[in-house]
Amino acid sequence: MLSSQFSRNICHYIALSSAFAASAFILNNFLTHIFALPGLYGTLNAVGFSFDTPEDTYGGFALFIGIFQSLTYVAALVYPYMILRSQSAAPRSSVLMNNAAARIVSAAFWAVMLIGIVDAAISFVRIENMLPSIVGADLALSLGKPSFRGVYVHMPLLLAGIAISFMRRGVDFIWLASLIVFGELLIVITRFIFSYEQAFMGDLVRFWYAALFLFASAYTLVHDGHVRVDVIYATFSDRAKACTNIFGSLILGLPLCWIVLTRGLWGPSSPFNNALLNFEVTQQGFGMYVKYLMSGFLIVFAISMLFQFASVIIKELNVLESNREADDTGALQEKVS
Numbered sequence: 001m002l003s004s005q006f007s008r009n010i011c012h013y014i015a016l017s018s019a020f021a022a023s024a025f026i027l028n029n030f031l032t033h034i035f036a037l038p039g040l041y042g043t044l045n046a047v048g049f050s051f052d053t054p055e056d057t058y059g060g061f062a063l064f065i066g067i068f069q070s071l072t073y074v075a076a077l078v079y080p081y082m083i084l085r086s087q088s089a090a091p092r093s094s095v096l097m098n099n100a101a102a103r104i105v106s107a108a109f110w111a112v113m114l115i116g117i118v119d120a121a122i123s124f125v126r127i128e129n130m131l132p133s134i135v136g137a138d139l140a141l142s143l144g145k146p147s148f149r150g151v152y153v154h155m156p157l158l159l160a161g162i163a164i165s166f167m168r169r170g171v172d173f174i175w176l177a178s179l180i181v182f183g184e185l186l187i188v189i190t191r192f193i194f195s196y197e198q199a200f201m202g203d204l205v206r207f208w209y210a211a212l213f214l215f216a217s218a219y220t221l222v223h224d225g226h227v228r229v230d231v232i233y234a235t236f237s238d239r240a241k242a243c244t245n246i247f248g249s250l251i252l253g254l255p256l257c258w259i260v261l262t263r264g265l266w267g268p269s270s271p272f273n274n275a276l277l278n279f280e281v282t283q284q285g286f287g288m289y290v291k292y293l294m295s296g297f298l299i300v301f302a303i304s305m306l307f308q309f310a311s312v313i314i315k316e317l318n319v320l321e322s323n324r325e326a327d328d329t330g331a332l333q334e335k336v337s
Contacts, residue, residue, distance in 0.1 A: 002243060008317050009084055011246060012092060015310035016080035018254050019097065022261055022306050024072035026299060029265045031069060033273055038066035040073060092318050097311035101218045101304045103165060108300045109176060110168075111161025112211040112293075115154050116179075116204055119288045122153070123200035127286040146279040146289045154293065173216055180208045199287035207290050214297045218304040222311065239323050242316040253309040260302040264295070272299060 002008055032039035038046065038058045043066035046058065058066065087093060122143055125131045131140040142148045183205045190196040233244060264272035274280070275295035282291050 002246065002317075002320055008320065011250065011313055012317055013080050013084060014250065015254070015313040016083060016097075017077055018258070019100070019303075019306045019310045020076035020079060021073065022258065022303055024076045025261060026265065026303060028069045028072065029273070031065070033268050033277055037062055037069065040066075040070050042066055043070045091321075092314045094311040094314040097307045097314065098222065101222070101307035101311065104300060104304045104307070105215045105218055106165035106168070107162040108211070108215055108297075108304075109161070109172065110164045111158045112208065112215075113176060113179065114157040114161055115290060115293065116207050116288075118153060118157060119149070119290055120200050120204045122149070123203075123286060123288050124198070127198055127200070146281045146292075149289045150279040150292065154290075173212065173219065176208060176212050180205060180212060183208065199282075203282070203288035203290065207288065207294065210294050210297055214301040215304070217301055218308040221305065221308045238319055242319040242323075245316045246313050246320075249309040249313050253312075254306065257302040257306045257309070260298055264298060271295065 002011065028039050031037050032042075041049075042058060043063065046063055046066070083096075122131070125134060126140070126144065131143065134140075135143070143153070183201070187197065187201050187205065190201070233241065236244065264270055267273065268277065272295045275292045278292070279289070280292040280295070281287070281289045
């Protein structure tokens with residue numbers, strides 16, 4: 001099936017367009033549900049279609065942004081074709097996919113580290129009743145509200161994490177793992193030596209551990225570090241391994257990520273949107289206010305894995321084509337001799 005150039009280009013196109021379309025879907029999801037913009041369906045309704053949307057009428061500026069939202073989906077389908085045209089006479093490049101996955105994970109990593117430290121500190125001084133003397137009674141009361149802390153504490157730290165990811169290369173998972181170990185050690189020391197334990201301490205460890213587990217998935221994939229049983233796969237030739245990885249990514253990897261995104265973000269009442277838009281927190285009033293962000297971890301997981309699966313497909317297509325060129329060269333030499 002992958003013996004022709006056309007079929008390989010189709011696989012390459014599916015890999016690229018899937019990653020770009022998912023990016024457009026996530027961007028438009030938040031633009032639509034946070035800022036009440038029309039999105040793709042609302043824009044199509046304005047030109048005569050009849051999709052079900054929360055609002056039927058939008059202002060001129062909202063419709064202008066709606067057109068931009070719709071064009072992002074068009075770009076997600078056209079841009080991969082342009083990439084294929086530019087790479088038609090050269091080895092297929094997966095640098096863009098690798099860099100996108102690394103940038104997403106790096107931004108999420110720094111944001112989670114900063115938010116975890118600051119939110120845990122706020123929870124600690126709040127439960128010890130020291131917050132009013134530090135920031136005042138009014139601000140202390142506001143910091144006890146999930147929406148206030150999410151907008152005015154977590155969002156600036158999220159932007160700071162994104163800014164740091166652009167200034168620093170690489171993903172420092174070792175630091176997040178070290179912080180998890182330190183947080184668990186702190187719980188053990190305070191519980192068994194000082195008989196002191198608060199809800200935010202366990203929340204912090206779970207928050208960081210969930211981030212490490214989900215954010216490192218794409219990094220582990222690119223380094224082929226996921227646990228698997230290679231009883232059959234290990235005996236395959238390079239070409240058979242490449243075909244297995246390509247079909248596995250197309251049939252299992254990409255659909256899994258799309259299921260996570262569509263099930264979680266399809267509408268305002270979907271699980272991820274419901275948690276993120278309402279700043280969902282645990283029932284423990286003096287714990288950390290980060291439960292809603294843990295729903296966002298699955299979004300980061302899905303989009304980073306989509307880009308990384310696309311990178312895997314491109315890399316394996318290069319393996320197929322290099323083997324094919326070697327076979328053609330060998331056959332030509334035999335004919336000449």
